[in-house]
């Protein structure tokens with residue numbers, strides 16, 4: 001195993017300069033055979049699914065893992081040993097033990113898959129210790145947290161990638177390919193969201209949640225009690241942001257959010273735990289459906305929907321609409337004026353999916369088989385590992401981590417002030433109009 005010399009990167013070499021300028025990495029170095037040494041902080045459900053993907057690769061080694069839950073640690077150690085790899089060093093000495101993990105000198109990168117409130121502190125600690133950071137979504141939950149990520153990355157020269165896997169969903173990448181080839185004309189409006197009935201995740205059987213529960217019921221439910229806003233914006237926003245070149249020629253300017261009343265979680269507690277269950281007294285703050293509208297500098301609008309408390313089938317609510325046509329994910333349909341067979345009639349997306357399948361997917365279909373979320377998880381891990389290995393900026397960078405994550409606190413403020421407009425910070429400090437996208441311009445990563 002050989003390690004990666006990060007000095008050039010840290011001290012403003014080509015990679016670091018490009019990380020800050022947004023110059024495309026595609027002109028950079030070719031593939032190499034170095035091993036990327038990774039530590040994982042948070043090996044719950046998501047951390048272990050990322051671990052599984054790392055163990056399938058031949059170019060990564062997981063030297064350290066950290067969690068406050070011994071069972072999660074043990075399950076991860078078992079996975080690693082079953083894959084024939086050496087037992088990693090384990091950090092399970094409480095909430096702050098991650099600070100010891102990031103100091104190790106046998107790690108190139110850390111992946112963070114902990115509850116949301118930890119992400120920023122852990123990412124900042126990782127960058128300050130010189131480790132490339134891959135952080136789960138969202139990367140921060142406050143405006144200051146978003147700035148902390150950007151400032152730390154700029155000051156240290158260390159990249160921070162938000163691990164937004166939906167950017168790599170196959171249909172989403174096909175549509176991005178169609179957007180880039182101009183099939184939809186000039187883009188005008190996009191939609192996305194997180195429409196996922198999480199009631200069975202926010203509560204265990206018997207309507208329990210909080211300390212002592214399992215998985216996300218331990219921590220996620222609490223956000224629905226204390227916050228009202230677009231709490232999980234990045235799965236919807238990631239792909240849209242790539243279509244609209246946010247931070248690479250375009251930017252979010254303002255946002256308004258509006259929430260419905262909150263009924264779903266209360267009704268669920270009563271149905272699952274009974275009318276007299278103590279949790280039936282809780283007043284959930286999170287509106288059942290939160291609608292957010294964003295205006296972009298180049299004149300487009302984006303509508304996001306957060307909808308996690310009501311019975312409904314899963315949907316990310318995607319829509320891309322331009323001067324020449326429209327794609328909608330829910331009905332898997334496309335309409336292109338002058339191209340679609342019948343005026344005013346949808347045609348199936350399958351008429352386009354093969355022809356415009358993204359080159360990245362064409363190249364890596366076999367490797368992505370069996371990876372989580374229909375294969376897209378392979379691509380986000382692949383992109384992170386390749387960016388560390390090649391010492392190039394990640395294709396989803398700290399400016400995106402901040403711009404997408406800041407939607408939550410801005411949306412909370414908007415709702416709290418009668419849906420008033422909120423202005424987005426410009427995390428690129430004016431560079432957005434000059435920066436160049438490095439996302440998925442090749443078939444490599």
Ligand SMILES: NC(=O)c1ccc[n+]([C@@H]2O[C@H](COP(=O)([O-])OP(=O)(O)OC[C@H]3O[C@@H](n4cnc5c(N)ncnc54)[C@H](O)[C@@H]3O)[C@@H](O)[C@H]2O)c1
Nearest residue numbers: 042044045046047067068069072095113114136137215216
């Ligand atoms: N991209 C995706 O598709 C996707 C899917 C699921 C979850 N996620 C995200 O991944 C993150 C984790 O979600 P999850 O479903 O794995 O939750 P989880 O509760 O199953 O796992 C979180 C783990 O973090 C550990 N933890 C808590 N505090 C810690 C600390 N201070 N130090 C170390 N470990 C700590 C917990 O013990 C737990 O094992 C969340 O941000 C979630 O939004 C993303």
